[in-house]
Amino acid sequence: MSNSKNLVLNPKDLHFIPFSGSEEFGVNFNAYTIDNKWLAIDCGIGFAGHRFPGIDILLPDPAFLEARAKDLVGLIITHAHEDHIGAVAYLWKRLGCPIYCSGFTAEILKLKMADIPGNDRAKIHVVRPGDQIKLGPFTCEFLAVAHSIPDALAVGVETSVGRVLHSGDWNMDPTPTLGDITDEALFRAYGDKGVLAYVGDSTNADVPGRTGSEADVEKGLGDLFPEIEGRIAITLFASNVGRVRSICKAAKANKRKVVLMGRSLHRMVGAAMECGYLRDVPEFVDDRQMDKIKDENLVILMTGSQGETNAMLSRVARGEHPFMTLNKGDTVVFSARPIPGNEEEINAVKNNLAASGVRVIGTGDTMHKIHISGHPCRDEILDMYRWVRPKIVIPVHGERSQLEAQARLAREAQISSVVVPTNGSVIRIAPEGAEIIDHIPTGVLAVEPNRIIPSGHVAISARRKMQFTGIIHITLVLDDRGLAEDPQITTMGLIDHGNEQEAAFEQDIADEVEDALAELRDSELSSNDKVAEQVRVAARRLVSSELGLKPKMSVHIVRV
Ligand SMILES: [Zn+2]
Structure with missing residues (x-):
């Protein structure tokens, strides 16, 4: 594994890196690179769930691209779903590049950018289906796709090595009530130019048939x-x-x-x-x-x-x-x-x-159709392969099982090179096929009301631990001779709150703490570290024998 600083790539080769979104639903954030230039596609949020107590949403970690911001030629947003657009307003200041998206996506993005200060310098360029734009070594072409939001786009990325079709989210709804269809003629025409790789939506790759309309x-x-x-x-x-x-x-x-x-x-x-x-x-x-x-x-x-x-x-x-x-x-x-x-x-x-x-x-409670998915089922994905005729298929957008399902489908369809990425895979896309040549560390960030922190932040792991084990606070007031007052004990999440049992339990801990401190020599008593450790061990032993639990413990020492 390379770290994010020392990744060395041959600038003549084309590489693709999914930073996130290729092991989970959400936080879609991808990049292509050639000639030392970088092109990012999508920058979305994910739902945090139970693993991150106190956190609602997650962002992709932009550190890798931030370190290459001067060579980042643009960020393309395929559509305005949160898992593709939602992180832009939080992270744009760290990337600083121009943004390209469709008209409706731009409307939504402007509203989101205005919610967070410092985004007014962002340049948002509106592109239309059929437009071609040159961003450094990448010539990008936009193709309309049907999806459960207006103005969704697939992106054709042309480079000196070959063309990649980055699908975004799409289905083949033949009669959408709003917006464009995924037009066979347009995709066939793009395929006629020669498509080296298809990088596409795996959400429903394990669902047979078609989405419907x-x-x-x-x-x-x-x-x-x-x-x-x-x-x-x-x-x-x-x-x-x-x-x-x-x-x-x-x-x-x-x-x-x-x-x-x-x-x-x-x-x-x-x-x-x-x-x-x-x-x-x-x-x-x-x-x-x-x-x-x-x-x-x-x-x-x-x-x-x-x-x-x-x-x-x-x-x-x-x-x-x-x-x-x-x-x-x-x-x-x-x-x-x-x-x-x-x-x-x-x-x-x-x-x-x-x-x-x-x-x-709910969707399963009625014979009437009250919902269709915005993502392609197996027959639609097969149609897309037939239209575009890629040599290489790289499944993205889904959990591991969906990515593998699309990979199986691609192999069944006789696609000669199929590579399933994980987040951080560095994939070389070459005329003879694709391969994972390296791996960079990636991660997600957690959004709190007033700050953004790494998802592995000690605050989150401490919250997780407290959730499961409870917590004990011990406050000691010490003078030269030892305890100046009785130890103050507060427990949370361990015993019924506010009753006699709790008071008795806290008194037991206080007694144990006093006994433990009495064992210390004067020289040891003058060290806060030694005192805290002695008290922690004693309290932990008592709680473990009484409740069988190992709560989080905090010891606060006041010297008078
Ligand atoms: Zn979507």
């Missing part, structure tokens, strides 16, 4: 609505503007009006309208006015399909929203698939709703 969802929702009597609340990704349109059309057909709840939905819909989308849907109803409309004439859209703690649906389900409640007679429809890892949070929201008598309809 958003038009089917519009019909599915239109058929479902008449079966529901009261209010309908639908939870979805705010960015799925095509879904918003499907819901609006199904609602109109069923004489229901649509309410948007929450900032992120208003932002996304506003940006889409700015770009000319959603001009044909009826006006949305203000959420403060919805009480004036009969229950059977309402559809309420809200975020929270992944059980995110602060999303609208979670807050409403917990009864924490200032004026919106969901009760018996209401129905919540989940028009989104759980992202792997979010199941527990989603179930918690569903249980809260069920406890209030709300009917919940």
